[in-house]
Amino acid sequence: xxxxxxxxxxxxxxxxxxxxxxxxxxxxxxxxxxxxxxxxxxxxxxxxxxxxxxxxxxxxxxxxx
Numbered sequence: 557x558x559x560x561x562x563x564x565x566x567x568x569x570x571x572x573x574x575x576x577x578x579x580x581x582x583x584x585x586x587x588x589x590x591x592x593x594x595x596x597x598x599x600x601x602x603x604x605x606x607x608x609x610x611x612x613x614x615x616x617x618x619x620x621x
Contacts, residue, residue: 566574591609594602 587609591602591606595606
């Protein structure tokens, strides 16, 4: 049995945007993990940064980005 090959056509701009979104999501995930570790350690700077990130996300959502 042979597997059928599928070809997907995507413009260069769409590909760049897709990659950018994937990278941004991965960075945010790693940052959240790091901040969670810092909070467990009792690092007050990390706690403040976590709160700032939450506010930034809310502002971005309200701004419609």
